[in-house]
Amino acid sequence: MTALTTRVFRLPDLGEGLTEAGLVQWLVAVGDTVATDQAIAEVETAKSVVELPSPFAGVVTALHGEPGETIDVGAPVLEVADGAADSSGGASAAVEHDAYREEERAGSGNVLIGYGTAERSVSGRRRPRVQAAARQTPTSAGTPAPAPATSTATETSTATETSTASESVRSGSDARARRPVAVRSPLVRRLARDLGLDVHAIAPTGHDGAVTRADVLAAAVNVAVDGAAASPHDSPVDDGPGFDRRTDVIDGLSVASRERMSALRKAVSAKLARSRSEIPEATVWVDVDATDLWTLRSQMAPEGGTAPSVTALIARFVLLALEDHPVLASRLSDDGSELISFDGVNLGVAADTARGLMVPVIPRAHELSIEQLDGALRELSATARAGSMPPERLRGSTFTLNNYGGLGVDGSAAIINHPDVAILGIGRIIERAWVVEGQIVPRRIAQLSLVFDHRVCDGGYAAGFLRRVTELIEHPLRAFARV
Incomplete structure (x- = not known):
């Protein structure tokens, strides 16, 4: 035998x-x-x-x-x-x-x-x-160590x-x-294990058929979204094995509960941690007078209909500004040696949901009118909050818009949505004292903040983009010829 x-x-x-x-x-x-x-x-x-x-x-x-x-x-x-x-x-x-x-x-x-x-x-x-x-x-001195066993x-x-x-x-x-599965980096394998994923089930996109970190993160989002769609309610608190409120004490404080992170929360955490650790980000911001835009918006409502949202209007202006500053809607190659530019923009829109942060994508947003953008934004928001967003609609963005003004805050140091190289934040629009032609008058003011990857451009380029968006918001009629 x-x-x-x-x-x-x-x-x-x-x-x-x-x-x-x-x-x-x-x-x-x-x-x-x-x-x-x-x-x-x-x-x-x-x-x-x-x-x-x-x-x-x-x-x-x-x-x-x-x-x-x-x-x-x-x-x-x-x-x-x-x-x-x-x-x-x-x-x-x-x-x-x-x-x-x-x-x-x-x-x-x-x-x-x-x-x-x-x-x-x-x-x-x-x-x-x-x-x-x-x-x-x-x-001991003069005594050799025992020889290893010679048995084979x-x-x-x-x-x-x-x-x-x-x-x-x-x-x-x-x-x-x-x-065997082609995973070149041990960090990719560790990330997959931390997210509870089987690397054998992940579709590879690497140039040599290897599973990349982006593949793992995309798979994690898919699993999380599928799970959220199957379960419309938040998962209950999981105190974990052996948890006892009477004896679980950390730094002198009794632990009230222990809650296991959801798959979606893990995926979001991993993606944001990667962005913050890999991207040398910089931020520029400006206060913008949105009074004329606010007034014009109220006049844009069709009879019996609703006016487009401020987010839709600003999104259209952002897309116009990106035509003149396309680097901010580009990507870096995985090894950072190439800047990949695109013929258009896939616009990601940050959405705060009960299950966590999602960034659904409007593909080829540069081809849409204000009315079409408004409809797409409303549909994305409703679908994301209902927990029924298909996984394929959560990937592929080249620039992200984050209207955190809806959360009642003026500004934020946003984290870039990897693999994007920039994200624009919009603060709440509120009345403030503003100087116009030497007079202090009440105006509707908002803060815009642009966080960008300093590897792809310098501050002057980013500031030029932000000035262009500001100009279009403060003088919206100038943009209508191109909208």
Whole structure:
């Protein structure tokens, strides 16, 4: 009968002088079927936390170490039975260690960065790795440390096919569920796990078929919106296992409750955190006199109908200003090396709902009239608040408008809706004392604030856009020739 060969995966050379790594958590268990380059554990070095891909495919037969323990470079990490015939009947630890080094140099995928390596020639001198046994400290002066066991039982073991038949059947479905998926960044895998998503179920959009962070965030929004549509009411408070108000105390205060974050809240949090951490944002703002616009709006109502909203009017002016300042409706490539411009604008509109912040999108908004924009905005608002917004309508924006004046505030330091590069906020329109031709008169004033990505433009360009929007709001008749 064919024998199964157990192959030992040892912690690879981490580079940069690092000789050990801390085991954060296992991503597989004994009995699991793993594929080549599948992440099997998270390890932490002095540099970062990364995922460790397996260079072997097969069934996991042993895990070496517990979370929190430290593993030396060259020490065993896990053992995998790969089903290959074992003609040698066993190999010494030194021979297997040399084979491991050859695999690493040849590009077996037995590295920390990426999932597989390209074969390459090795030039220059390479410092030999010190064997774990050689690094062992003597037990006393003049007394050598005990030699490691020479038995190859832990290095190469055999078993008959019949003894593993049941495991093979059991792991068949697991192998399909755990098929390799192209996720180049460990941070993307971690984000997916934090959001409770299976990377195998996420549609990749990366240029090489890889799942990107944007794919994970889009999938999280899809799941959250689908869940919100299925459940019209907010989820009840979840105090969590073992919660006891009498004993749960933090910093001297009793904890009143513990509420689990919803999938939508997690998705929003992840997206906003990414925006704030990656984008070097800057803000410019201005007070604008909207008195003439307010008066004109009341005259635009058709007989028996309603006047367009202030948001619709300002949105139209914003779209006109973006024609002269298209960089603010562009995007940066994932690696930040290219500025991607578009022939038009997909307008995102921030909506505050009972389940959290949503940004539904009006595609090709630059082609719509004021009346059409007003209808689209009203429909988006109603659909978002009802919790029935389709996932595809929550993606694809190139510029975002946020009318937080409806919340009763004058200004806000908004966070850019990634992957947009700018967001315009509109404060409440209220009567204030204003100087007009040397006279103090009451006027309807609002504050506009533009937050922009400083990587794509400078303050002068952003200020020029804001001045253009201000001009159109304060002199709306000038815009009608282009509306």
